[in-house]
Amino acid sequence: SKSLGKGRITHYDAALNSVRERQLLIENDIRNGLDRDEFDVWYQPIVDARSLAMIGVEALVRWPRRPAGELKPDDFIAIAETSGLIYELGQFVLRRACNDLQAHSNLKLSVNISPAQFRDPDFEDKVANVLRRTRFPPARLQLEVTETYVLENPERAHMAITTLKTLGTSVALDDFGTGYSSIGYLRRFNFETIKIDKSLAGLVDDDEQASALVSGTIRIASALGMMVVAEGVENEKQMKMLRLAGCDQLQGYWFSEPMPLDNILHLRHLRQG
Ligand code: C2E
Ligand code: CA
Ligand code: CA
Numbered sequence: 001s002k003s004l005g006k007g008r009i010t011h012y013d014a015a016l017n018s019v020r021e022r023q024l025l026i027e028n029d030i031r032n033g034l035d036r037d038e039f040d041v042w043y044q045p046i047v048d049a050r051s052l053a054m055i056g057v058e059a060l061v062r063w064p065r066r067p068a069g070e071l072k073p074d075d076f077i078a079i080a081e082t083s084g085l086i087y088e089l090g091q092f093v094l095r096r097a098c099n100d101l102q103a104h105s106n107l108k109l110s111v112n113i114s115p116a117q118f119r120d121p122d123f124e125d126k127v128a129n130v131l132r133r134t135r136f137p138p139a140r141l142q143l144e145v146t147e148t149y150v151l152e153n154p155e156r157a158h159m160a161i162t163t164l165k166t167l168g169t170s171v172a173l174d175d176f177g178t179g180y181s182s183i184g185y186l187r188r189f190n191f192e193t194i195k196i197d198k199s200l201a202g203l204v205d206d207d208e209q210a211s212a213l214v215s216g217t218i219r220i221a222s223a224l225g226m227m228v229v230a231e232g233v234e235n236e237k238q239m240k241m242l243r244l245a246g247c248d249q250l251q252g253y254w255f256s257e258p259m260p261l262d263n264i265l266h267l268r269h270l271r272q273g
């Protein structure tokens with residue numbers, strides 16, 4: 001009936017409004033959270049695929065002290081991006097992570113950079129500044145970017161990656177396998193490393209076809225001279241198949257979940273399988 005249709009529209013509008021309201025609320029919470037030091041940085045080990053020794057960590061932001069309850073990065077990073085707060089949050093993560101890892105010279109550090117941060121024309125300068133002020137060796141830092149960023153503005157991406165390389169810092173392509181670009185196209189950007197997304201890595205133990213797809217991807221990337229990291233390794237079978245397929249490095253719950261720095265440094269025995 002007519003009134004039912006009208007009611008639906010109103011309901012739809014209300015739902016939209018409440019989504020927008022929730023975003024504004026979280027945006028405000030992020031702003032306050034930055035002022036009140038509510039964010040932490042946790043680390044997840046990355047292991048060498050041959051020795052299974054921990055050779056580096058990925059920094060992952062956490063928000064344990066948000067008064068209204070903890071949110072996961074997937075629930076607030078996007079809002080930080082659209083509101084522009086990602087600049088401050090991103091700087092915080094980079095600074096904190098470089099400070100934390102500075103004294104642990106045997107570990108490499110990987111930090112996620114959102115497309116919005118890279119859009120900032122001062123981004124490379126900001127990275128250089130953090131490196132200088134924390135005395136963190138540039139060669140131990142790797143920045144993780146996604147395909148979205150590269151496709152948005154290929155010239156800018158190419159320039160930024162080149163500048164970062166002259167600083168001595170490397171750039172990794174994150175979430176590979178979730179986008180549409182071929183590895184041949186992405187290769188032009190001179191990524192040192194590609195990270196096979198967990199949705200793809202998680203397929204290797206499912207069936208032969210899926211497994212062949214993943215192995216093929218790894219072979220091509222290796223042949224193009226890129227280092228291949230598989231993320232989201234959750235079980236022994238996946239670990240074995242990804243090693244066999246030629247991955248250089250592995251990361252996932254099978255080895256360790258992300259943890260506070262102290263726990264990582266006290267981690268003596270990563271699961272060997
Ligand atoms: P990502 O960069 O792909 O990071 C890997 C995510 O997978 C992390 O989720 C990690 O906890 C999770 N993970 C690790 N091992 C496994 C596994 O074996 N199985 C499964 N299912 N998941 C695993 P997290 O920490 O919730 O972060 C989610 C996303 O939020 C990240 O995805 C990244 O895109 C973004 N993010 C996190 N921290 C930052 C940050 O400091 N800056 C920016 N710009 N983005 C961040
Ligand atoms: Ca990442
Ligand atoms: Ca990923």
Ligand code: CA
Nearest residue numbers: 202203205206
């Ligand atoms: Ca699976």
